[in-house]
Amino acid sequence: MPQFSGGNLSLAQTEVAGAGGPPTRRVVSDEEVVEVLQSALSRIRPPAYQVCREMNVGVCEWKFRAMKDRSLNAGAAPNGLIIVNRGIVEYAANEEEVALVIAHEIGHQAANHIATGQRNQAVGALVGAILLGAAGAAASYRSPNSTQITRSAVDAGANVGGAIGRISFSKEQEREADYLAAVILYRSNIDLDKARGFLVTMARASGRKETGMLDTHPAGPERIAGWDRAVAEIRASNGGLPQRA
Numbered sequence: 326m327p328q329f330s331g332g333n334l335s336l337a338q339t340e341v342a343g344a345g346g347p348p349t350r351r352v353v354s355d356e357e358v359v360e361v362l363q364s365a366l367s368r369i370r371p372p373a374y375q376v377c378r379e380m381n382v383g384v385c386e387w388k389f390r391a392m393k394d395r396s397l398n399a400g401a402a403p404n405g406l407i408i409v410n411r412g413i414v415e416y417a418a419n420e421e422e423v424a425l426v427i428a429h430e431i432g433h434q435a436a437n438h439i440a441t442g443q444r445n446q447a448v449g450a451l452v453g454a455i456l457l458g459a460a461g462a463a464a465s466y467r468s469p470n471s472t473q474i475t476r477s478a479v480d481a482g483a484n485v486g487g488a489i490g491r492i493s494f495s496k497e498q499e500r501e502a503d504y505l506a507a508v509i510l511y512r513s514n515i516d517l518d519k520a521r522g523f524l525v526t527m528a529r530a531s532g533r534k535e536t537g538m539l540d541t542h543p544a545g546p547e548r549i550a551g552w553d554r555a556v557a558e559i560r561a562s563n564g565g566l567p568q569r570a
């Protein structure tokens with residue numbers, strides 16, 4: 326993973342400091358949450374699958390769950406499960422930002438990060454159990470090729486959000502997931518600078534208690550600087566994957 330310079334970091338720090346305090350949450354309906362998630366997912370899905378195949382180490386069949394939980398969080402769990410809280414959509418300024426979050430969690434799956442953490446396995450078993458118990462009506466979108474995230478899924482996951490807070494990855498894994506996310510967005514022709522806005526939002530949220538994502542993901546100027554470095558490399562290589570250590 327690329328390193329960034331002190332100059333990159335201080336630029337990002339200045340940007341976050343000038344961005345104007347904590348971000349604001351939008352009011353969105355359940356329908357809009359599902360629509361935005363579905364639309365973002367359908368734009369990145371084929372390139373994401375292609376990246377996963379090229380990596381050839383991870384899980385490339387994903388199941389998506391939209392959660393009622395309003396905290397700014399998302400997670401990747403065993404068996405290809407990807408969880409996105411409605412809080413992500415509430416804080417996102419546009420669909421590109423939501424696509425970044427989904428692509429990041431796909432990155433964890435594609436790089437097989439979940440299998441490397443015992444604790445994550447245990448959490449995943451718990452998440453799976455809760456979902457299976459609650460999500461009878463959501464069976465239709467368990468098909469691996471489906472881009473459907475149904476309304477029933479938004480309703481079913483009310484109690485699962487807390488479990489995401491116990492999924493954790495190393496700093497290096499987080500950087501790799503961001504790198505893969507940037508490759509996926511690049512190959513999906515998604516505006517990387519627009520998507521990047523979510524990292525600024527997360528950095529602005531750093532001071533707030535309710536932001537569960539900040540316990541499980543690196544936030545702040547460091548992550549933005551890492552993202553910028555990755556994007557520069559990816560643009561230069563026209564969307565290529567780096568050699569893996």
Ligand SMILES: [Zn+2]
Pocket residue numbers: 429433494499502541542
């Ligand atoms: Zn992550």
